Amino acid sequence: MLYTGKTLSLQALSNGQVELVLDAQGAAVNALNSVMVTELREAVQLLAQASNVTGLLVSSAKSAFVVGADVTEFQGFFAHSDAELTQWLLDTQAVFSQLENLPFPTVAAVNGLALGGGFELALACDLRVLNAKGKVGLPEVTLGLCPGWGGTVRLSRLIGVDNALAWALTGKPTAAAKALEQGAVDRVAAEGQLRETALAVLQAALVGELDYQAKRQQKQARVTLTADALAALHTSQTAKLDKNYPAPAQIAGMICQHARLPFAEALQVEAECFTRLARTDAASSLLGLFFNDQVLKKKTKAWRKQAAPVKQSAVLGAGIMGGGVAYQSALFGIPMLMKDINEAALNLGSTTIQKLLDRQVQKGAMSAEKEAAVLAAVKPTLDYSDFASVDLVVEAVVENPAIKQRVLAEVEGLVAADAVLTSNTSTISISSLAEGLARPAQFCGMHFFNPVPQMPLVEIIRGKLSSDATIARAVAYADAMGKSPIVVNDCPGFLVNRILFPYFNGFNRLLKDGVDFQRIDQVMEKFGWPMGPAYLADVVGLDTMVHADEVMQAGFPERMGHDGETVIGALRAADCLGQKNGKGFYEYGVDEQGKRFKRPTALAKILNAVNADSDVTDQDIIDRMMIPLCTEAVRCLDDGIVDTAAEVDMGLILGLGFPRFRGGALRYLDTVGLAAFADSVSAHAVHGGLYTLPAGVKARLASASSFY
Incomplete structure (x- = not known):
């Protein structure tokens, strides 16, 4: 054994070949954490100094190669200054570059999944062999981030800027056949044949049948596309991006920027992009969702252990x-x-x-x-x-x-x-x-x-x-x-509906004040909801809406009652059920050309008598919709309806389609700031009991604490 650590080891093979085996002790999977990066640095330095090594095989003893960076460490690194965070990225890039520049061929035997940092590690090797059922990819965009260890630089030079953009902007893992076709991997091994195939590829590189040096140079060379061609690619890839998610647009700009730069400068551009994205609210929220999902999985696993099947x-x-x-x-x-x-x-x-x-x-x-x-x-x-x-x-x-x-x-x-x-x-x-x-x-x-x-x-x-x-x-x-x-x-409404119906209560109050329901839909969709409240009511069914609203009023009469009949109630009374029968706030059907349509119904426009002189701003609409939802979310947590803030927010994300980039109601309050939220609640107190500050917010303000 040439080197043994807690996460990896170096083992001698035959004819001067060495195998670097990734195998994090006490863990089900390999994740690139600070310990593994440190040990990788030490192992690569040993290899760089060795005079008798002829080739390196990088493999995994787990069921997957490396599932990515250890996201649990991110929050600690993100607490550092921009310069320190960027330097952390550059330091890890340097380890990968030292691996890439070893004076002999390197082959990654990729089994199962190689995602994020794991795929970046594989890309640093000269050649990659992937098992037939394996997948590789760069999913960082799903966390509001970009690759930071050279992934976009090497991949764009291997498979082309257009393909690399598609990989990095969607974050979806790519199956073996497509990865081979595009050039991200060099061989696909039949099931059970990965090690043998990878060793054969290494041998082919050693005897000159495969030009590993050419592969190495390709990953480090500038892209030959013209500036105009890159600009056109950028325009086509970013035209329809959701501006609420900054990562895709910044990734596209970053890749198109570094494509024509020298290798070292390109790596610097990628690291700086990661640092910028790490400071965004969207990244904070999406990372928060990742951790919240882990909370749910842990709780589910605990219940399953004691469950009869x-x-x-x-x-x-x-x-x-x-x-x-x-x-x-x-x-x-x-x-x-x-x-x-x-x-x-x-x-x-x-x-x-x-x-x-x-x-x-x-x-x-x-x-x-x-x-x-x-x-x-x-x-x-x-x-x-x-x-x-x-x-x-x-x-x-x-x-x-x-x-x-x-x-x-x-x-x-x-x-x-x-x-x-x-x-x-x-x-x-x-x-x-x-x-x-x-x-x-x-x-x-x-x-x-x-x-x-x-x-x-x-x-x-x-x-x-x-x-x-x-x-x-x-x-x-x-x-x-x-x-x-x-x-x-x-409790009435359980979790999701208990929080949803105060949101609709705010909607009904806006309608009574003469605010156009189409405008409310547009404002809330721009805020990030997949559909506005009028459209959502039609999808749920106005009969269901009225029934559930009656339950909520009976359960919480002090804050969920209405001042007179609601527009939703009047529509229901007129047999407008929403999409169930094709008419609600909107009417639904198929035109003479066979195209589906959605247009406001005449009755909804009459019932929603719009006050053209209303001074209600778009921010007022957001506040009057979101305050009731958020205050009820706080009450659900404080009433013990669920145990944790994570469960409140995941319920809204998974059950309502709450905007993911905002992370859930309680994460949203932390982002806005509880003091600013309290001021907003006070400014709208005239609108009724749902516009009062819950004790849980007051207590957190007094103790200078937050939900996360």
């Missing part, structure tokens, strides 16, 4: 939601009984599943064999004859407490004694639904969001009597279905 599930109600739940369960290999009371309802559920599958097959995302397997895993039924083997039931019937209680009590007597019952209600108290059950400890809420296949969040609602074993099984089932579960304590 779900081998057979059932859904009661074969409507759009029931069909979606059945599809999702079967898709992930958990058989599903789909029960309803008549053939027409079952046919609707089966049709929903078939359409979802057909769409996947048409896109090439699913094979015909997989489609057949999913269909076979769903058994439509009109009776309970097979329910004795069911481990977990999802009740998804009409949103009516009496009907739900009757159905739940009925099925409880027909399943095994240890089976878990859940309700897919979005508004009805889980504790109240449990009152008619013989085994209330084995009942909880399991609130899926519509459409089920697209929406990642599932709220697992703990009633007053729900046991830990019940919650654990529901969490484990949601996780097994590919969803992100968050455990929520029972």
Whole structure:
């Protein structure tokens, strides 16, 4: 053994060849943290000084090569000055450059994933061999950052500026075949043949069959494109970028800038771009989401450890939601009984599943064999004859407490004694639904969001009597279905709807003050929401909106009541249901040319009597919409509806489409600053109880603390 560290080792092979094995002790994966970088520096220096080494193989002892930089270290580095942060990047670049300039060929044997810093390390080697199922990429843009260890410099020279821009701006990993075609890797090895193939490539470089020096020079040479060609590329790549996310535009500018520069200057440009992006609010928010996601995963893992598995599930109600739940369960290999009371309802559920599958097959995302397997895993039924083997039931019937209680009590007597019952209600108290059950400890809420296949969040609602074993099984089932579960304590609206409906309350108040709903939609979409509140109300369904709003008013009358009838209520009374029947705030249809349209309805314009002399500014609209949402988010945390700020914000991101670059309501408050937020709340106090500062904000102001 030539060198042994905590994260890597140098081992002698035959004929003067050496293998650098990446294997972080006590970790499931390799991540480029400060320890690995330090040890890599020491190992490379040893190799540079060795006189008898003829070639180097870089490999991993883990199931993946390197999954990226250790993001958990970023916050510490980001606390440094700009000059210190840039120097940290340049120091690591220097290690990679020293590896790249060793006086013998180097080959990276890339297994599984090589992402971010891991791929940058592979790029520093002369040649790369990737296993057939492996993927490589530069995902830093998804964190609001750019590569900082030479990734964009080497890649743009290897595969061309146009291809490198596509890789860096999307952040999506690239599969082996495409990586080979574009030149990012030099060989693709058949499964089980990576090491042998990589050693053969190294041998070919040693005997001159592969010109590794030419590859090395290519990565360090200036790009031959003209300034005009680069400018055209930049324009085409940035024309449709979302300006709320600064990273893609800056990455595009950075790559086009350094393409014609000498290698060392290009590396400097990349490092400086990383430092600039590290200072943006978007990067702070997106990194925060990464850490919040880790919180959810850790909590889910803890619940799964104590959960009994779900081998057979059932859904009661074969409507759009029931069909979606059945599809999702079967898709992930958990058989599903789909029960309803008549053939027409079952046919609707089966049709929903078939359409979802057909769409996947048409896109090439699913094979015909997989489609057949999913269909076979769903058994439509009109009776309970097979329910004795069911481990977990999802009740998804009409949103009516009496009907739900009757159905739940009925099925409880027909399943095994240890089976878990859940309700897919979005508004009805889980504790109240449990009152008619013989085994209330084995009942909880399991609130899926519509459409089920697209929406990642599932709220697992703990009633007053729900046991830990019940919650654990529901969490484990949601996780097994590919969803992100968050455990929520029972209250009106649970977590997401409790926070959402104050937002709509602010919307209704703006409408009453004569602010045009189309203008509100435009302002809030510019703020970052995927759709404005009027459009969102139509998508949810105005009947659903009115029902849920009534629940929220009953639960929190002191702040969620209205002054007279709302515009949403008036539209509902006129049978405007939104997209369900093609008319709401907007009307939906297909024109004579077959193109879909969305245009404001005449009734909505009449009900929303616009005050042309209104002095409400765009910032007023943002404040009056966001204050109720944010204050309720604080109250949910302080009331213990969930345990952490991370769960509040992830619930909004995953369940509502809260702007990711703002990181969630509580991250948004930290970014705005609690003192500035308090001033804004005070300025709008005239608008009612939702515009009062929660105790939790006051306490944090007094202690000079924040949510994160």
